[in-house]
Every structure is written in C-alpha cells, then in structure tokens.
Amino acid sequence: MATFxxxxxxxxxxxxxxxxxxxxxxxxxxxxxxxTHEYYGSTVRAAGLEFVPVDTESGYARTLLEAxxxxxxxxxxxxxxxxxxxxxxxxxQVRREYESMAAVVRERDPAQVVAVSRHxxxxxxxxxxxxxxIPAAWVALAPTQLMAxxxxxxLFPRTLAVSANQVRAAVGLPPVEDWAPWLSSADxxxxxxxxxxxxxxxxxxxxxxxxxxxxxxxxxxxxxPAEVAELVADxxxxxxxxxxxxxxxxxxxxxxxxxxxxxxxxxxxxxxILVCRHRDLVPDVLPEGVQWHPSLPFxxxxxxxxxxxxxxxxxxxxxxxxxxxxxVVLAHGVDRPDNAVRLRRLGLGEWLPAARWTTETxxxxxxxxxxDPGYAARNRARSPLVDxxxxxxxxxxxxxGLLGTTTPQPVAGAGxxxxxxxxxxxxxxxxxxxxxxKRLRPAPRPPRSAGEEVYDCSYHQRRSWLTAxxxxxxxxxxxxxxxxxxxxxxxxxxxxxVAEVVARHDGLRTVPVTGGEEPRQRxxxxxxxxxxxxxxxxxxxxxxxGSRNSGADSDGPARWVERLRAEPFDLVRGPLVRTxxxxxGPDEHLFLIAGHHFVLDAASLGIVSAExxxxxxxxxxxxxxxxxxxxxxxxxxxxHQRRQLAGGGLERTLAYWRSALDGVGPPVALPLPAPVAHPxxxxxxxxxxxxxxxxxxxxxxxxxxxxxxxxxxxxxxQLLLGRYTGRxxxxxxxxxxxxxxxxxxxVVGDFTNxxxxxxxxxxEPPFPAAVRRVTDAFAGALTHQDAPFEAVVAALAPPRVxxxxxxxxxxxxxxxxxxxxxxxxGLSATVLxxxxxxxxxxxxxxxxxxxxxxxxxxxxYPADRFSADAVDALATAFHELLRLxxxxxxxxxxxxxxxxxxxxxxSPANTVPPPTVEYVPPRTEGEELVSGVVGDVLGLDKVxxxxxFFALGGHSLHAMRVVGRINAATGLDxxxxxVFAHPTVASLTEALEELAR
Numbered sequence: 003m004a005t006f007x008x009x010x011x012x013x014x015x016x017x018x019x020x021x022x023x024x025x026x027x028x029x030x031x032x033x034x035x036x037x038t039h040e041y042y043g044s045t046v047r048a049a050g051l052e053f054v055p056v057d058t059e060s061g062y063a064r065t066l067l068e069a070x071x072x073x074x075x076x077x078x079x080x081x082x083x084x085x086x087x088x089x090x091x092x093x094x095q096v097r098r099e100y101e102s103m104a105a106v107v108r109e110r111d112p113a114q115v116v117a118v119s120r121h122x123x124x125x126x127x128x129x130x131x132x133x134x135x136i137p138a139a140w141v142a143l144a145p146t147q148l149m150a151x152x153x154x155x156x157l158f159p160r161t162l163a164v165s166a167n168q169v170r171a172a173v174g175l176p177p178v179e180d181w182a183p184w185l186s187s188a189d190x191x192x193x194x195x196x197x198x199x200x201x202x203x204x205x206x207x208x209x210x211x212x213x214x215x216x217x218x219x220x221x222x223x224x225x226x227p228a229e230v231a232e233l234v235a236d237x238x239x240x241x242x243x244x245x246x247x248x249x250x251x252x253x254x255x256x257x258x259x260x261x262x263x264x265x266x267x268x269x270x271x272x273x274x275i276l277v278c279r280h281r282d283l284v285p286d287v288l289p290e291g292v293q294w295h296p297s298l299p300f301x302x303x304x305x306x307x308x309x310x311x312x313x314x315x316x317x318x319x320x321x322x323x324x325x326x327x328x329x330v331v332l333a334h335g336v337d338r339p340d341n342a343v344r345l346r347r348l349g350l351g352e353w354l355p356a357a358r359w360t361t362e363t364x365x366x367x368x369x370x371x372x373x374d375p376g377y378a379a380r381n382r383a384r385s386p387l388v389d390x391x392x393x394x395x396x397x398x399x400x401x402x403g404l405l406g407t408t409t410p411q412p413v414a415g416a417g418x419x420x421x422x423x424x425x426x427x428x429x430x431x432x433x434x435x436x437x438x439x440k441r442l443r444p445a446p447r448p449p450r451s452a453g454e455e456v457y458d459c460s461y462h463q464r465r466s467w468l469t470a471x472x473x474x475x476x477x478x479x480x481x482x483x484x485x486x487x488x489x490x491x492x493x494x495x496x497x498x499x500v501a502e503v504v505a506r507h508d509g510l511r512t513v514p515v516t517g518g519e520e521p522r523q524r525x526x527x528x529x530x531x532x533x534x535x536x537x538x539x540x541x542x543x544x545x546x547x548g549s550r551n552s553g554a555d556s557d558g559p560a561r562w563v564e565r566l567r568a569e570p571f572d573l574v575r576g577p578l579v580r581t582x583x584x585x586x587g588p589d590e591h592l593f594l595i596a597g598h599h600f601v602l603d604a605a606s607l608g609i610v611s612a613e614x615x616x617x618x619x620x621x622x623x624x625x626x627x628x629x630x631x632x633x634x635x636x637x638x639x640x641x642h643q644r645r646q647l648a649g650g651g652l653e654r655t656l657a658y659w660r661s662a663l664d665g666v667g668p669p670v671a672l673p674l675p676a677p678v679a680h681p682x683x684x685x686x687x688x689x690x691x692x693x694x695x696x697x698x699x700x701x702x703x704x705x706x707x708x709x710x711x712x713x714x715x716x717x718x719x720q721l722l723l724g725r726y727t728g729r730x731x732x733x734x735x736x737x738x739x740x741x742x743x744x745x746x747x748x749v750v751g752d753f754t755n756x757x758x759x760x761x762x763x764x765x766e767p768p769f770p771a772a773v774r775r776v777t778d779a780f781a782g783a784l785t786h787q788d789a790p791f792e793a794v795v796a797a798l799a800p801p802r803v804x805x806x807x808x809x810x811x812x813x814x815x816x817x818x819x820x821x822x823x824x825x826x827x828g829l830s831a832t833v834l835x836x837x838x839x840x841x842x843x844x845x846x847x848x849x850x851x852x853x854x855x856x857x858x859x860x861x862x863y864p865a866d867r868f869s870a871d872a873v874d875a876l877a878t879a880f881h882e883l884l885r886l887x888x889x890x891x892x893x894x895x896x897x898x899x900x901x902x903x904x905x906x907x908x909s910p911a912n913t914v915p916p917p918t919v920e921y922v923p924p925r926t927e928g929e930e931l932v933s934g935v936v937g938d939v940l941g942l943d944k945v946x947x948x949x950x951f952f953a954l955g956g957h958s959l960h961a962m963r964v965v966g967r968i969n970a971a972t973g974l975d976x977x978x979x980x981v982f983a984h985p986t987v988a989s990l991t992e993a994l995e996e997l998a999r
Contacts, residue, residue, distance in 0.1 A: 003114075008034060019141075061090070087162065093168070107136060113406050118401060145206065193210050198387065211396075216394055243306070245311060250317075266364035273292070278296070310329050333354070357776070357782065460752065471977050482596035484593070567596050610750060663760060671727075685862075689877050768892045844863065879904070882902040886902045939956075
C-alpha cells in the first residue's frame with residue numbers, strides 16, 4: 003500500500019475532483035491523506051479519506067470574502083497579493099501543511115509516497131520533493147492554470163518570494179533565488195480536462211497528462227424539491243423547460259451576476275432556477291418565474307433543463323456537456339473567459355465578457371441558444387466523450403506511475419546524497435552566484451556591419467513604417483523628450499555618452515528595408531547619432547513645456563525643439579534617432595532626444611535618457627564602463643513576437659476581440675464645431691486635479707490607491723463621450739506599453755499598442771458599478787493585448803473611410819513623466835514634456851500624475867478639426883462631471899452626466915447604408931492589373947473600376963500588399979499613400995500611369 007499526500011484549496015471546483023480521485027486511489031488499496039478546508043471535512047471523511055484541516059470554517063469564509071476584493075485590486079497592483087497572504091495567515095498554513103506531510107513521510111518508505119497538490123498553490127509538495135526526494139504532482143483544474151505559469155514565474159519573485167523563503171528557512175530549507183525552475187519542478191503535470199477541450203484553445207505544455215473531466219457525481223445526485231420537479235416534469239413541453247442559473251459554489255463573482263442573469267431569463271419567457279449558496283449574492287427581489295435554491299443535485303437537474311447560464315467554471319461546463327445541454331457563459335474571473343471561448347469554438351454555447359452585460363444582451367444570447375437546435379445537437383454529440391469514470395481511472399494510473407521513483411535532493415542531516423548542478427548553485431552565496439551569472443552571461447555581440455543582418459519587423463514597426471509612407475512630409479511618427487540641465491556641463495563627455503548608448507542598442511541602429519509586400523529591418527553596425535550643439539542665449543527654457551498658444555518667443559527654445567522634432571528622418575540610410583544640445587546660458591542647457599517610432603517609443607526615451615546620464619556620469623567621474631552588454635535586443639523581440647503570434651497564437655487572441663467587439667457600431671465623431679482657420683497640428687486643453695480631490699474620487703468609485711485611478715478616469719471619460727455621441731458603449735483606444743515579456747524592460751524599440759476598451763454603461767448604474775464594468779473590460783483588454791491593433795482591425799473588418807481612424811475615434815493614455823526623472827552627475831535635471839506633432843484620433847485624454855500628487859489632464863486633439871473654445875468647454879464639463887461623481891457616487895451616473903455636461907448632445911442616428919456602386923469591369927490593361935491585384939489581396943472574385951478599396955474591406959496592411967505586388971509587377975516605386983489618395987481602381991490606375999510617365 004502506498005501513501006498519497008494530497009492538498010488543495012479553493013471552492014467546489016478545486017476540492018471535489020481531489021476527493022473523487024482520492025476515493026478511487028483508496029479503492030485501489032492506497033492510503034490517501036487530504037489537506038484542505040474544514041468546510042469540506044465531512045465530505046472528505048464520507049469518502050473514506052484521512053482528513054487534515056488547514057483552517058477553520060470562519061477563517062475559510064473570511065478568506066473567500068477577501069479574495070473577492072483581491073481580484074479587483076490585483077489588476078492595478080500585484081502587491082495586494084502579498085498582503086492577502088499575510089493578512090489571512092496563508093504562509094503559516096503552508097508551513098503547517100508541510101510539517102504535517104513531512105511527519106507522514108518520515109514514517110513511510112519514501113519510494114511509496116507521492117505528494118499531489120492543486121497547481122500553483124502546492125508549494126508544500128514541492129518542498130517535500132526537495133527535502134525528501136519523493137515525487138510530486140501538480141494538478142490543474144482548468145487550462146488557464148497552466149497558461150498562467152509564465153506570469154506566475156514572473157510575479158512570484160516580486161510578490162511572494164521573500165515570505166516563501168522565510169517559510170523555507172523555518173523548516174530548514176535553503177532559500178530559492180531562481181524561482182522559475184523551482185516552480186516547474188513537479189514530476190507530473192496533470193490537467194483535468196480532455197484533449198478535445200484542450201485543442202479548442204491554447205494547448206497545454208508538452209508532457210501534460212490530460213485524462214479528461216473529473217466530476218464528483220456523489221455530490222451532485224439526489225431528489226429534486228417538489229417545486230423544481232414540477233418545472234422539469236415529463237409533460238412540460240420543450241418551449242417551457244426552465245433555464246438553470248448558477249454562478250458556481252464560490253463568491254468570486256461580479257456583484258450584478260445573479261440579478262442580470264435572472265432578469266435576462268425572465269425576458270425570454272422561460273422559468274428560471276437560480277442556485278447560489280451565498281444568500282448575500284442573490285437579489286432581494288427576483289423576477290416573476292425565477293426561484294432561488296441554495297443547492298440542488300446538478301447531476302439530476304441539468305439533463306432536464308433547456309439551457310444553463312453559468313459563470314464559466316470548468317466543472318459546470320463539463321456537466322452541461324455531459325447532459326447534452328447548451329450553455330451561456332457570463333464570464334467573470336480569471337479562468338472563465340478561456341473556458342467560455344473554448345465552448346464557443348466547439349459550438350457548445352455562447353458567452354459574454356462582463357463589460358457587455360446588460361439584461362437585453364444576455365437575454366438575446368440566451369434566446370439564440372434556446373432557439374437554435376444546433377447547440378443542443380452538438381452538446382449531445384459530445385456527451386459520450388465526457389466519461390468521468392474513465393478520466394478518474396486514467397488520472398490514478400498516472401499518479402501510480404510515480405511510485406517507486408525518487409528525486410534525490412540535498413538535505414542537511416539526512417545522510418549523503420548526490421548533488422545536482424541546481425543543488426550546487428543553490429548552495430552558493432549571493433556573491434558567488436552573481437560571479438557565476440556574470441561568467442555565464444553571453445559575450446557582447448560584435449558590431450554589425452551595414453547590411454549584415456536583416457530581420458522581420460515587429461507589428462509595431464510595420465505600423466510606424468506605414469505611417470511614414472502615408473505621411474511622408476509630416477512628423478506623425480516622431481517622438482521626443484527634452485531635459486533641462488542646470489550646472490557645469492561637459493559637452494564632449496555628453497557626446498561620448500550618446501555614442502556609447504547608440505552603439506549598445508541594436509534598435510537605435512536599425513533602418514527599414516523595403517522591396518517586398520512588407521518592410522523588414524536591418525541593423526547597421528557603424529551607424530551613429532552625433533550630438534548637435536547649438537547656442538541660443540537669453541531665452542527662457544520654461545517656454546518649451548508651454549502650449550502652442552502660450553505666447554512664447556517664436557525664436558525661443560520651443561521653436562528649436564519643434565524644429566528638431568519635426569525634421570524628417572532618412573528612412574533609407576538612417577539614423578532614426580537624433581540628439582542635440584542647446585546652450586541657453588553659461589550653466590543652462592536643453593538636451594533633446596528625438597526619434598522615429600520605428601526605433602523608439604515613449605518608454606524607450608526614458609531608457610535612453612537614463613543610460614546617457616549614467617554614461618555621462620562615468621565619463622565626468624573618470625570611472626570605468628557604465629554598462630554590461632544587453633542579452634536581449636529589439637530584433638530578437640520582433641522575431642519572438644512574430645513567431646509567438648504565428649501558428650494559431652494570433653487567431654486565438656483575436657477570438658476574444660471578435661467577441662468583445664461584436665456588434666460595435668461605426669465610430670461616432672464628436673459634434674463639435676470646426677475652427678474658423680487653423681493650420682494642421684495638435685492642440686491641447688489642460689485641467690488639473692488636486693491630490694485631495696483625486697483621493698476623494700477614487701474612494702467614491704469604491705477603489706483605493708493611485709494605481710486604480712486609470713479605470714476611474716476611463717469610466718468617467720466614457721460617460722462624457724457617451725453624452726456627446728449619444729451612445730452607451732463608446733469604445734476607447736487605450737495606449738499600453740506592451741512590454742509583457744520578461745527581459746524587455748530595458749530594451750529600446752517600439753512596443754506601444756492600442757487596446758480597445760468597450761464597456762456598456764447603460765441601465766443607470768451608480769458610479770462604483772460603472773467603474774467596475776470598465777475595470778472588467780479594461781482587464782480583459784490587457785489580458786489580450788498581444789494582438790496588434792492593426793490585426794484586430796483586420797479581423798473585424800469594420801467599414802473604412804480613407805483618412806479616418808478605424809474602430810475608435812477616442813484615446814486614453816496614462817503616462818508618468820516621473821519615470822524620466824533621473825540623476826545627472828553634477829547637474830540638476832528636469833524633464834520637460836514635448837507636445838505631440840500629430841493626433842491620430844479625434845480626442846485623446848492623457849493623464850499625467852505629478853510628484854506633488856496633482857494629476858494633469860490633457861485633452862489632445864487635431865487643431866484643424868475642432869474649435870479650441872469647444873474643446874475647452876468639453877474639458878470644463880469633464881471636470882464638473884468628476885466633481886459630481888465624487889460628491890454623489892450612489893446617484894445614477896446618467897443624472898450626473900446630464901447635470902455636469904449640458905451639451906451638445908447627439909442622439910444615436912440611424913445608420914444609412916452606403917450607396918450601391920454598380921460593377922463596371924476593367925476597361926484597360928492597367929485597370930485589369932490593378933483590379934486583379936486588389937481582388938487577390940482582398941479575396942474577391944471581381945473588383946469594379948469604381949469600387950472603393952476601403953469600402954470593400956481594405957485596410958492599411960492590405961494597402962501595403964497591394965503596393966508591393968504592383969511594384970513587383972511594374973517595376974515602379976509606388977508609395978503606399980497613393981492607395982489612400984486614390985482608393986478606386988480607376989483613380990489608382992490613373993495615378994500609376996502618371997507616375998510611370
């Protein structure tokens with residue numbers, strides 16, 4: 003007889019499968035000890051397993067309640083996770099569990115002991131493996147537990163490592179410094195779902211055993227109450243069968259889940275059976291026809307209902323499939339959207355993210371699965387594949403396969419054992435480990451010669467290159483920063499520092515290479531960006547940060563900055579970065595770094611600034627080299643990005659965006675008057691928020707801390723835009739940093755992406771509820787930010803108008819110029835924000851926290867599109883709206899909007915379909931060529947000479963391919979902007995003929 007030491011934490015979906023597997027192992031003659039919550043003690047004992055409680059019932063309830071709050075906070079600040087562990091005594095719980103299991107191991111033959119735990123929470127079993135050489139298995143209950151491992155490995159050192167090492171020290175184990183290999187050291191990774199479910203989403207890592215769904219049938223059987231049995235009696239016609247509404251056994255649900263689900267069910271005209279064991283989550287008044295029960299036997303009930311509306315838990319999903327019943331998933335939580343996406347891909351149900359929940363949208367989705375017999379048919383076809391008994395036996399086989407194996411590890415006082423390389427490294431002192439890492443670090447790459455290495459572009463580079471093609475004479479793809487330096491400055495040392503930083507970053511020595519349908523990038527070995535030094539005495543440097551209407555001297559520093567920022571870059575020869583120094587006075591200088599988005603983004607400007615400062619300090623201090631070589635360069639990142647999104651990776655991410663943006667209408671313009679006369683450029687309207695007001699605003703929204711300010715202001719911004727546009731779900735493009743991969747924090751290049759946040763704010767919610775809706779939408783967007791914005795646009799193929807932004811007209815960008823505040827040797831340094839030279843969207847709200855606690859709100863817009871007075875009035879209205887929301891958070895937001903934003907108000911207009919364009923076949927050889935290329939790129943059989951390229955679904959990436967193929971066929975060098983200026987076959991052909999003359 004062997005001993006299986008098992009451990010799991012959570013709710014039914016986390017605990018019941020362990021009881022079922024433990025029961026089967028006991029049936030095979032093994033001893034099974036299960037460490038879990040006191041709440042499940044009677045169920046564990048009834049299954050014949052030895053039970054060790056890890057908490058009390060009251061402590062378990064408190065932990066679950068705090069977990070609900072944790073989910074919202076951890077989106078903004080992962081340090082909340084460490085607080086959650088500490089407040090709830092979870093580290094002491096891990097130590098007690100380890101010591102309890104270790105006592106059993108010491109009494110047994112280690113070769114006949116296996117440690118098994120829930121995935122990612124089983125630290126104690128990995129410690130047992132390390133200390134006693136027994137095999138360990140990690141069991142994942144849902145696919146996202148495996149998908150989240152890279153994120154866990156990244157966050158663990160920051161959030162939990164110190165406390166985990168304190169527990170290790172308390173039980174006599176050495177500290178862990180490299181957590182990734184330790185967290186992946188389990189001998190078996192078991193996922194409790196089948197291969198066909200795995201194949202419908204991101205697949206499990208190689209070597210993962212997937213026996214199938216494990217359902218705890220004994221806990222789901224029993225008699226139905228009379229009032230429920232009446233609803234599912236044999237004589238009830240199919241059209242009157244009830245709908246089951248369940249959010250699972252846990253409390254980690256959106257606060258409006260049950261209310262919206264019940265109201266939506268009532269709107270379909272079907273009776274509803276709402277099952278929730280937490281009375282505080284259930285609405286006080288339920289719609290007529292919906293009855294509430296704390297618990298019901300699901301194995302008996304689910305086969306009798308017409309559909310199941312649930313939260314997306316894997317066990318509920320499996321039970322519905324096994325019963326042949328279609329599903330609607332209202333996904334809220336960590337793993338739920340992934341399970342829901344898999345169900346939709348398999349044709350077994352539909353789902354909605356929390357940001358799109360309204361009574362009517364849920365009801366419409368529920369009607370879809372009820373009225374379409376295909377959903378039930380596909381579930382019935384899959385039903386025989388959900389064989390829980392076979393899955394349990396297969397899981398037991400894999401666990402028994404670990405018996406007789408050992409994993410020797412060094413243990414003080416435990417006798418002589420063989421040390422592995424990892425063991426020896428862990429025994430080194432921190433200084434010894436640092437020396438070893440330095441010796442093993444790759445040697446610096448040799449300087450590259452021009453044309454030596456060519457790589458694929460990243461999606462971000464492709465976007466900036468295309469922008470440059472369309473706006474060849476402008477500076478819309480340029481970024482810049484200016485640092486005011488006060489004190490004695492050594493210009494020669496600064497020039498040498500610039501040269502060193504440019505030489506060490508491949509991204510700063512990169513140029514695009516054209517010739518095919520898409521550009522590539524080439525790293526040029528000897529490329530440099532010499533420091534320009536200019537003198538302009540007697541001007542105030544403060545004028546740089548003023549607005550364009552500040553009245554500053556037109557020949558002053560602001561003009562100098564704008565001239566250098568806007569100066570064109572040579573995209574063929576490079577460099578695509580420039581540096582300059584303006585001498586304003588004897589001890590007063592402005593240092594400018596400007597670059598093309600092909601090689602730089604805003605975060606990269608901060609990296610370059612900091613490294614130039616460090617290299618400058620090393621030179622004036624006559625120190626040695628300031629840096630070590632970068633192990634990761636931007637071309638590596640670009641190559642990794644393209645590979646990661648290839649082979650179905652991009653398509654899986656796009657599935658989320660298709661659902662989240664399903665049904666989004668064409669972007670609505672702001673109904674603001676145009677200026678009488680104004681040259682192109684960017685204008686701004688600025689407002690300031692006092693520190694105490696910011697605290698009051700976030701508190702009124704039901705959140706706390708400055709890191710939660712983004713969703714609060716984003717929700718308020720969307721309310722403002724809704725008032726102006728007449729829509730309740732105005733999509734906003736949020737600019738994100740994109741540095742999600744480890745090792746990219748100090749890489750110079752363009753990572754910026756745009757994610758679309760769409761939250762439906764209909765239904766007159768109070769301010770905290772509106773913020774929660776936006777927070778949910780924001781979290782979903784950030785989780786799926788790897789999809790480039792252009793790819794999302796291409797996947798949704800919205801109607802396009804040349805020169806107009808697709809999908810969104812409004813932007814949101816939360817910045818922090820304190821990231822650029824760096825130390826310069828012997829100098830006082832202040833970063834001065836540089837106004838943008840181009841506004842891609844109609845209106846962008848830029849949020850700038852300051853060192854004083856104030857928050858600067860900048861409304862950025864195209865100067866030639868809107869009147870400055872109109873945008874200034876909009877900014878004033880937004881400030882008033884924030885005041886009202888902070889003062890009366892329980893008031894319906896629609897009332898605050900109407901009171902704070904007097905107008906203008908636009909009513910939603912009926913969409914007028916575009917006029918039908920009659921097909922006219924090509925009339926010349928040139929039109930035949932162009933028509934064929936456009937049709938091939940867009941996948942159309944025929945394209946008439948008067949059809950508009952963008953009206954047919956064309957977008958910027960298609961335009962690149964059209965031009966690449968035309969150039970290859972004709973030998974011309976046609977710029978991409980020609981397609982935007984001449985979008986029909988006839989006009990494009992005429993333009994090509996003009997270029998050929």
